[in-house]
Amino acid sequence: MMGKRAILLLATVMVLAGVAWPASAMTLRSDRPQQASLDLAARPEYASVGKIDETIGSSTSFGSGTLIAPDWVLTAAHVAGDATAISFTIGGAKYAAAEWFVYPSWTGNLLAGYDVGLVKLAMPVAGVAPAVRYTGLEEFGAVGTMIGYGLTGTGRTGAIALDGRKRGAQNTVDTYSGTAADTARILLVDFDNPANKRDSLYGSAAPLDMEGLIAPGDSGGGLFIGDGAAARLIGVASYIRGYDGKNDSDYGDTAAFTRVSAFNSWIDETIQSYAGLTVTQESPLTDSAAASTPEPASLALLALGLAALAARKRRV
Numbered sequence: 001m002m003g004k005r006a007i008l009l010l011a012t013v014m015v016l017a018g019v020a021w022p023a024s025a026m027t028l029r030s031d032r033p034q035q036a037s038l039d040l041a042a043r044p045e046y047a048s049v050g051k052i053d054e055t056i057g058s059s060t061s062f063g064s065g066t067l068i069a070p071d072w073v074l075t076a077a078h079v080a081g082d083a084t085a086i087s088f089t090i091g092g093a094k095y096a097a098a099e100w101f102v103y104p105s106w107t108g109n110l111l112a113g114y115d116v117g118l119v120k121l122a123m124p125v126a127g128v129a130p131a132v133r134y135t136g137l138e139e140f141g142a143v144g145t146m147i148g149y150g151l152t153g154t155g156r157t158g159a160i161a162l163d164g165r166k167r168g169a170q171n172t173v174d175t176y177s178g179t180a181a182d183t184a185r186i187l188l189v190d191f192d193n194p195a196n197k198r199d200s201l202y203g204s205a206a207p208l209d210m211e212g213l214i215a216p217g218d219s220g221g222g223l224f225i226g227d228g229a230a231a232r233l234i235g236v237a238s239y240i241r242g243y244d245g246k247n248d249s250d251y252g253d254t255a256a257f258t259r260v261s262a263f264n265s266w267i268d269e270t271i272q273s274y275a276g277l278t279v280t281q282e283s284p285l286t287d288s289a290a291a292s293t294p295e296p297a298s299l300a301l302l303a304l305g306l307a308a309l310a311a312r313k314r315r316v
Helices: 034-041 264-272
Strands: 005-008 011-013 049-056 059-069 072-075 085-090 093-102 117-121 143-148 152-154 158-161 167-172 175-177 186-190 222-225 232-242 254-259
Touching (some): 059 085, 117 264, 143 232, 186 232
Antiparallel strands (some): 049 059, 143 222, 222 232
């Protein structure tokens, strides 16, 4: 294994001659058709995931986000933190953001586990049911479904293509980053290789039928457990780590998701500060995880160059 690296998943679109490069979506195991990833993302329970576009100075960036109330979107702090303008596209319509917020302890350190933000839309989204947030502490070992608009490819090629389409993949929630499972703020998965068990870092080396991994551009996208009406949002796409020196979401890479159940109190408090908003929520859960000591930032953040895309370090 080569040096460990953590990279942001927000893709920055460089505007050249007035043309912005579009986004695409995540990597899937090499022996499965790409259409399966599109079909998974198109299921009704994942309609709440949309694409975020933001303006920062003269550049444009894109990420992903999940509608959790009629005019609120849950995303990553590194997506919302530096923006001067944000829009959210969902259900074929684009909505402007009125305000956006990041968790108070967010400093730009991905490994600390505070990579979570909220976007307040200027008007409610029509025709799309918000996701229901998970409030328990039993995510580990569950099959999670990742949905987003990041780069696409396979476990063999890594994230290499752009097509602007929403995709999905699945992975087992193998473990966590932190000192204890009940206070962890980060959920971790790895991209198991059906042809090489040595690519497995966490848990079982046997890949799921729709095994895959988030990629740049999936930042802020949702991780769900359960199907149909039972689907619950458990994570927000935060970063990936490359263990083979490629940092491209290929086999053996790992991904981290900010744990939704650790931040439900902050989410509720922020949303409820706006009178008259109905929150799609099962029951309140205190931010016990948010009170634990942050993990040291021992890994360096890298920039990722791919075509005209680059991942940027974010700061508040």
